Amino acid sequence: MTELEKFINKWRPKVDQQLEQDLNQATLDEDLNAMMKYAVLNGGKRLRPLLTLAVVQSFGRTITADILKAASAVEWIHSYSLVHDDLPAMDNDTMRRGKPSVHALFGEANGILVGDALLTGAFAILSDSRSNEDVQTRLDLIQALSALAGGYGMVYGQVNDMRNHNNTDDNNADIGVDWLLSAVHRPKTAALLTYASEAGAMLAQQRSVQTHLRQFGDSFGVAYQIQDDIDDTAQASDTEVGTLPHIIGIEASRAQRDDYLQRAQQALQQIETDVATFDPALLNDFLNLIGD
Template sequence: MTELSLAAFEAQWRPRLNTYLAENLRAVSDRDSLTAAIRYSVLAGGKRLRPLLSLAVLTAFDRPITSANLRASVALELMHTYSLIHDDLPAMDNDGLRRGKPTSHVKFGEDIAILAGDALQPLAFQWLADSGLPAEQVAKLTLALAQAAGPQGMVAGQVADVQGAGMHLTLPKLQQLHREKTGALIHYAVLAGAIQADVTADVQTALLAFGDAFGLAFQIYDDILDVTSTPAQLGKQTHKDAGEHKNTYPGLLGLEGAEVALNQALATAKTAIDRAERLSQRDLSLLTSFLTYFTN
């Protein structure tokens, strides 16, 4: 495999992901308002980090990326976007800004925003089912995505986040909350790549340890940016967590303590990739380069 940096990999694949989404969501519904709301949120921008992780695992293991692999990867972006639309709702985080634009419920009304999220969740499974991947892979991916997004994954984390506001969570409880709310879909992104690359069980375990550490680092970093950045820099409202008494790493550990926790998570991720390299006898520097997301 030719060595790639995260920046080079993003430059290669993010435009393809965006083009695929734009083309395949043109006639996603016969209801114009629903199609408009879906396209608005999915195509509003975003890092596409989760599908990029899946594709990076395939690339790291020298698997050619087919149209089926591409469809399976963007299915995850549909699920992620659904979660953002619902997370922004007045009954949840009540955010008015996402990716530098008004949130879906501000733009289209709360009713259409809810329905756009409702539509994106099953559409993610539809795209997995009709991707053209082998049936065994489709079954594994469908089960794994349902587990990641469902009542023991992302939704459980959202419940803990909503109900924990105003309460003082311990560090283990905060870590569990974010393993579910944020980490579950990142865990799935790495798992989806491993399933499609057909890696051995021991290598998959090491890759998932990387994914879990990456997901933890992602949340800590996001918490830090909420304290240190402006809405113009982040494309969303900042300093909301403290105002709403949400549980965050800077809130629990202080800003310096949160930065220490971030570095610990990154070290854990690097150790896991080193183990995956030893077990697979492959150069996994592309996956290691994803850790520069937190330093660039």
């Protein structure tokens, strides 16, 4: 069992428990509450909160109750994005993780509203700090999350992804690799992983290496998305134009992925050089999740 597997076995149930506890208090309305829980507590991997917690532990810091709660906020954002992405006007997916998607089960209006409530709720979680000393950290987390989940990150990426979907093979020539990586993959997928990684540095009070963790999260995130597209292509389920394997082929996509994995490793090496207490084993295991 890898360090990461042990870590996931220990912390994923705690993340789920934290999410359920906060969701139970997220609204006065029973139906809205049930729909929000349906959207979040559906067997997600919790990759983003776990990444934050892994960064904290890699610095030898204790994961406190406050840190666990703060780390869970990004999952509210990730969950809302899935609910809104599934909507008929967006990707029109009626299934999510083997069950009906939120709008398929509860209707389109509720799909929009559940997403709005989860998005808003993420900031309720982050601003609910019991300990006075880390007020500035909380505000910095909110500043980072609002940028990377919004117009500088996820929403920006989704706007471009919609443009991408609206393209056809005929005008596919307009889509370059650089555009796909910088305008879709990076903001849509890597941005929240960048936030999650950076949040770990903030919560562990390791600001001097925050930029390296930003670099790690960004490179990990882009590699993660490329792998996802490679897997889809291999399963022959990919009928969409405008993915990296579609444009440059599987082999060149693997090379791109490995290039980003290497950048992520370099970021970890840099942190190891700078911070004596830093153990890169756990975060290296995150990189090992990606590959052939």
